[in-house]
Structures are given as structure tokens and as C-alpha cells.
Amino acid sequence: MIYPIVAFGDPVLKARAKDIPADFPAADLQQIVQDMYDTMYHAHGVGLAAPQVGKGIRLFVIDSEPMMDEDEDGNPIIEEPTAGPVKRAFINPQMVSETGEEWGFEEGCLSIPGVREMVYRHETIVIRYEDEQRQTHEETFSGMTARVIQHEYDHLEGVLFTDKISGFKKQLIKGKLARISKGDVNADYRMRFAGQGRR
Template sequence: MNLSILAYGNRILKQKCSKISGNTPEIQKLVADMWTTMENANGCGLSSSQIGKPLQLFVVDSEITYKNMDSEDKILYFKKNDKGIKETFINAKIIHSSEETWEDYEGCLSIPGLSQKVKRPWEITIEYMDQHFTKHTRAFTGLTARIIQHEYDHTLGILYTDRLTPLSKKLMESKLKKIINGSIEVGYPMKFL
């Protein structure tokens, strides 16, 4: 099912999310609905808090981004033999971040039409359970690590705008107000205040 995505300004987006206690049919349906919602919005990541469910759950698809990039960009954003991932993350915890950082533009389905440069670690190691509740500890780099960090932030109640300089955020202020008021055109279902 294609669900509505909460717009910037909704208080749920600023909540710390709760752990998921176990595998249930409701969780499996939620995961399936999140994949459908993200794909219909042409996104590469989606947190359950963005659809009004403040749980430690997000989905990431960097494979689609990799496939749509030209070969020069692939070299910049992905390590050799890395073709991206399509993965569900449940109760994730970043346990290591590299000292090496990089800046790149980020957008968010809850903040449509806007993007800003955000500094993030190039590599992370994360513990999580997948959709089948199998535990993993994996390292990710480049664009995949960036998308994971962005979605992981959602589970902590952090938006990418919270990581911007005061000046960058000030420059976005009028556009953010338009999003809050719902006076924007979006190509996917959204819930405004």
C-alpha cells in the first residue's frame, strides 16, 4: 500500500523511535508498505517515522541510484565492486564512524524540492536486523553509508536540516514554511500540518 509521507514540521519526525520487539505480520506489512511508498515517491531511503510510525525501522535502496549514475559518478560515490544495496534495517545502531568525512547534497521525502550539503563520515559500521530479523554487523561506505546515516538519523528524531549551519538553514526558511503550510506541489501523497 502506498502511504502518505509526513511533511516537515510534523512533531513525529522529531521523536526518538522505539525498538521493535519482534517479528509480527504487522511489521512485515509495514516493511512492504514502506518499500512501495518509497519506490512510488522515487526515493532511495525511508524511515517508518516518516509515515507516522516512530519505530526503529528504515529501508535503503542505493542500488537504484547506482544503476542510474554515469560511470564517472559511480567511481566518486561507490567503492570498486560496490553496486549499492537494497536492505531493511530494524533496531539499527551505528557502532563506528570513520574520521574521514565528505560533504554532499541530501534531500528528504519529508522536505520535498530542497537539498543542502551535509558533512558525514565516509564509512560506518552498523549493527541491525534485516526484514527476516537476522542480525548483521556490516560496514558501508560512500553514498550507501550516507543514505543509511540519513535514515538512521530519522530514528533519533534528527532531520538533515538539523545538521546544517545556521546560515544554510536561514536561507531555506521561507521554503520550509511553504512545506509546513502545504503550499507546495508534490508528486506523491503527503500529510501536512
């Protein structure tokens, strides 16, 4: 099932997501994860958090391969082992640490189509999470994959990438954000707007 993407302005995007309990039915969780992958790929995203499909639970999926630089043969250029592409579901994640020099990259978000801004994030992260079999892992990621994870993790904390830009930049995009929240948006995937149902 492909979900509509929740647009900027919906309260679910600003609320801290809740942990998925241990007794949550495994088959239901597997289905949600698969549906989120399908929705992410349909919208040409590299990450998708559950609040973006209207579910206030601590879950996100990523596939950072499209973000990787490639060599002449089309293979990803990987500068260090933890910087390579990753496809994974993160259940009940907890950020353990964010280290290294902060670096800037122009980010966008499926919930805020047509808006891209420079965001600075740490180079390396350590994150603890459960996989789809509810096994706990603690892993280190760096580079672009770390950035994608940080962006999606922020969604679970009720933080959007637009919250991380300067006050001046926020003023410049204020009108555009207001239009998105009202449904005045051009996206090639279905969206859901606060108070308006689906489109």
C-alpha cells in the same frame, strides 16, 4: 499500500523512534516493510524511515542503486566492495561507528520536497541491525550507500538533514520550511501535514 509521506513540521519527525519488540507479529512487520518499499519507489526515493510514514518505530528501508555512478554500459562504478548498491530493510539499527573523512553531498528528503543542501557525512560506517527474519547482523558500508543509511538512521533519532546545515543556511530556507509545514508544497506524491490530515 502506499502511505502518504509525513511533511516537515510533524512532531513524529523530531521524536526518537522506539525499538520494535521481539514479539511484534512477523506478518505485520513484513507488510510494513513491503508497504515502505512501495511508498519509497512511488515517491522516487532511495531511502525511507518509518517516522516519515507516521510510524515512530526503528525501521528504515533503502535502495541505493539510483545513487550510483554508472559506466558507459550502465553498470554501477564500485570503488570498493562495501560501496556498492544495497537494497535492504534495517530493523532496530544501532550505529556502531562512523569513520573516515567527512565529505559533502547535496541531500534532499521526501519529507522536505524542493529543499536540497550540502551535508557532510563520514565515509564509512559500521551498523548493527536486524533483518526481516529478526536475525542480527553487523556490517560495514561506505560511499553513497553509507550516506543513505546515515540519513535514514538520523530520522530514527529525530534528526533531519536540515539540522546539519549552518545557522546561516537555516535562515535562508526558514520561509520555505514554514510553507512546507503548512501544506504549501509541490510534490508528485501524497503528503500528510501536521494538524491537517492528508492531502
